[in-house]
Amino acid sequence: MVVPAGFAFTNLLVGAVVVASLYLAREILIPIVLAVLLTFVLSPLVTLLQRWRCPRTVAILFAVTFALAVILSLGGMVATQVNQLAGELPQYQATLREKAQKLREMIGGPGILQNATVLLNDLGHELDKPDRPADVRELAPSATPIPVEIHQPVPGVYQRLVTVVSPLVSPLATTGVVLLFTIFFLFQREDLRNRFVRVAGAHDIDRTTVALNDAGSRLQRLFATQLALNAGFGIIIGTGLALIGVPNAPLWGLLAMILRFVPYIGALLSALLPLALAAAVGSWSMVLATLLLFLVVEPIIGQIIEPLVYGQSSGLSPVAVVVSAAFWTWLWGPLGLLVSTPLTICLVVLSRHVERLKFIDIMLGDEPPLTPQQMIYQRMLADDPVEASELATRTLKKMPLLRYYDDVLVGALRLAESDMARGRLDSKRLENILDCVREVVDDLAGRDDPEPMPDMPARNARSSKVVRLPDRDAAGVAVILPGRSKLDAAAVAIVADVLRRQGLVVRPSENITPELTDLSDADVVCVCHLSPFNPSLMRYTARRLARTAETARLLMISLGSPNDETQAAEASLDNITSLHMLVERVKRLDPPPAQAAP
Numbered sequence: 229m230v231v232p233a234g235f236a237f238t239n240l241l242v243g244a245v246v247v248a249s250l251y252l253a254r255e256i257l258i259p260i261v262l263a264v265l266l267t268f269v270l271s272p273l274v275t276l277l278q279r280w281r282c283p284r285t286v287a288i289l290f291a292v293t294f295a296l297a298v299i300l301s302l303g304g305m306v307a308t309q310v311n312q313l314a315g316e317l318p319q320y321q322a323t324l325r326e327k328a329q330k331l332r333e334m335i336g337g338p339g340i341l342q343n344a345t346v347l348l349n350d351l352g353h354e355l356d357k358p359d360r361p362a363d364v365r366e367l368a369p370s371a372t373p374i375p376v377e378i379h380q381p382v383p384g385v386y387q388r389l390v391t392v393v394s395p396l397v398s399p400l401a402t403t404g405v406v407l408l409f410t411i412f413f414l415f416q417r418e419d420l421r422n423r424f425v426r427v428a429g430a431h432d433i434d435r436t437t438v439a440l441n442d443a444g445s446r447l448q449r450l451f452a453t454q455l456a457l458n459a460g461f462g463i464i465i466g467t468g469l470a471l472i473g474v475p476n477a478p479l480w481g482l483l484a485m486i487l488r489f490v491p492y493i494g495a496l497l498s499a500l501l502p503l504a505l506a507a508a509v510g511s512w513s514m515v516l517a518t519l520l521l522f523l524v525v526e527p528i529i530g531q532i533i534e535p536l537v538y539g540q541s542s543g544l545s546p547v548a549v550v551v552s553a554a555f556w557t558w559l560w561g562p563l564g565l566l567v568s569t570p571l572t573i574c575l576v577v578l579s580r581h582v583e584r585l586k587f588i589d590i591m592l593g594d595e596p597p598l599t600p601q602q603m604i605y606q607r608m609l610a611d612d613p614v615e616a617s618e619l620a621t622r623t624l625k626k627m628p629l630l631r632y633y634d635d636v637l638v639g640a641l642r643l644a645e646s647d648m649a650r651g652r653l654d655s656k657r658l659e660n661i662l663d664c665v666r667e668v669v670d671d672l673a674g675r676d677d678p679e680p681m682p683d684m685p686a687r688n689a690r691s692s693k694v695v696r697l698p699d700r701d702a703a704g705v706a707v708i709l710p711g712r713s714k715l716d717a718a719a720v721a722i723v724a725d726v727l728r729r730q731g732l733v734v735r736p737s738e739n740i741t742p743e744l745t746d747l748s749d750a751d752v753v754c755v756c757h758l759s760p761f762n763p764s765l766m767r768y769t770a771r772r773l774a775r776t777a778e779t780a781r782l783l784m785i786s787l788g789s790p791n792d793e794t795q796a797a798e799a800s801l802d803n804i805t806s807l808h809m810l811v812e813r814v815k816r817l818d819p820p821p822a823q824a825a826p
Contacts, residue, residue, distance in 0.1 A: 247559070254560050259402055262563070263409030265570055267417070268447045269455075270295060274414060288414045292407060299403070302482060309479035323508050439581040443574050450573065453534075458488045461495070461529055465502075468521045472514055474506050489566055491549045495526040544572060548592035601639035604668075608640065611660040613667035620668050629672065633722050634807040637668065638758075638787050645715055645758045658714045665718040669725050704751035706732040707780075709739070711757035712765075719756040719787055726807050727754070730814050747777035752814070754783045766803070785810060 250257065270291040277287035413420065425436045466481020474480065484498035499522040506518045544552070552572035556564035572592060579588035590597055598606065600623055607616040624632055644661050647653050653661075706727045710716035717738060724736040732752065737745045747753060755769055766784050773782055785804045804810045 251559055258560055258563055259405040260409055261567055261571065262406045263413055265447075265451070265567060266295065266406065266410045267413040268444065268570075269451050270410065270414065271417070271444075272448060272452075284415075288411060291414070292411055295410075296407060305478060306482060309476045313476050313479065435581050439577060442580075443577040446573055446577065447570055450570065454489065457529060457534060458485045461485060461488055461525065464525050465498070465521065468525070469502055469518065472506070472517045472521065473510060474502055474514065474518060475509060476505070480505075491553050491569060495522065495530070498522075544569065544576060544592060545594050548572060548576070548594075552592070600636045601643060604636060605640040605643045608644065608661040608664040609657060611664065613664045613671075616664050616668050617671040620672060624672075630726065630807055630811065633726060637665065637722060638719070638807070641665070641715055641718055641758055641787070645713075648713065648715060655714075662714055662718050666721050669721045673725060704732050705749050706734050706752040706754060707745060707747055707750040707777075708734065708736045708754045708756060709745060710737070711755060711759065713758070715758050716756050719758050719785070722807070723754055723756050723785060723810065726810060727752075727814065730811060732814070745776075747773070747780060750777050750780040752783060753777050753780045754785055754810075756785045756787065758787055783810070783813065 273291045273294070274284075274287045277290065278284060282290075421440060424440070425433060462481040462483075462485025465484040466477050469480055470477035480498070480502045483501070484495065487494040487498040490497065499519070502518050502522075503515060506514045549569060549572075553565055553568045556568035556571060558564075560567075576589055576592050579585035580593070589595070596603075600619070604616055604619055607613075607619065620632065620637075623636060627635070641661075644653065644658075648658070708720045708724050708727070710720050720736045720738075724734045728734045735750075739745045753773055755766075755773070757765075766786075770782055770784070773780075783804055787805065787807075804813055
């Protein structure tokens, strides 16, 4: 679909206005967003208390008080640990200076590069000095300067109080506003939900309800799992650092829990200060133990536990997580980084239910942008059999080979057949598709998917009569012919591999005309079509084949049509519309009646 230039410009202008509004109104929007997210976190607790026959007002006040108590407790612990750390910093500084001196002595003093740098700096200072005329006399040295000292007045109690309280005014005010909004949202949750449904359109209540439930469930699962995993990460890190001997271990455990909400780099950032402190107070073995603690715990939680717990709870692709973190950090600073994932989840869920925002779900969602059929067809058009084979290998980990042929590879050929019918494929692209299918089938030929079919007698090539071998029953011969287009030749390659796996001796042909193919020893003759079932064409082909293969069983394979048994019965043909049906039909074939040799 071609988007008009004016429409695209309007969308771009609206997007720019929205981004500018988010930036300019960040002082108001950040507390509201934090309150909404806190409402999602506390809603399950409020609902649980109400199920226990607790009044709504009491449940909401208890939940908010509990959240405030947790925040204040963590803040108090952080303040205590920071004060303790500040008192010990001079000692750590002296220890670091001593270790740096020992490291310098171990290395052997300044090297050649450092000496060269000092020399170049001195030379640069000499060259930068201004030239002084020879006749300029030296000025007499001035009198000894009088030192001047400026002393600030001793601050009073009020000034000390202002100095201590002023940095806390803004965070406390923001916290108060967030709690106030949270209480309001919890009390008016149902009313706000109904108003949102009305704004979205009362005529489409079903879609709006699904979107709200989807966003709410995803956010609640995300917050619950993130909080549990990050708290566990912080407890493990804090306990491990305490056992190693790093000072202020509870502070670093709490810092690790908070920073791990930052996608991908949070755990690495939380390791920097403990490593520096371990280097300041302990030996290099303590530094190594601290580093190993983070290197072991983070991969276990991030690569093993999180995928098992999260599943599809977030609905975001890894690229979306990184892009959203960068965007919201640029827009709202550090708080934007913390709320980037929840905000992007809400945006993606909204885009799934609003047609004009569908592109956001495609770009940021975790669902594959193309179906397996579309991906393999796109690689066919690009003449890239290598990646097509890799896609086939990955897909075969989830499904058997016959199903892959039937659903994916034949599905891709159906897309090609549709494009060819509309005149979108030239001869070059048709050749690329045919070569790519043959490459994929050849690459998959070594995979084991055996379902041996019943033994079939073989024909003697000389007499064209059925001959039973004395020692063993040889496999039957299947000749596979294409229909009327080049894409039918691609279907021939797929059918040939399927029949070969059923124990038949397969002889694929590229001749569309049956008279040009040797059918004298054929037990089964298959004609492959990707176009829909055409009774007239099938009867015409059957009459032509009957003149050259009188005793062979004729199978008409129409992989591009639904299974229409009525039309096939009216045409008196054995019509097959899938590879699964082909395998079952071949298994039920009886051997041709043996005839005595003259």
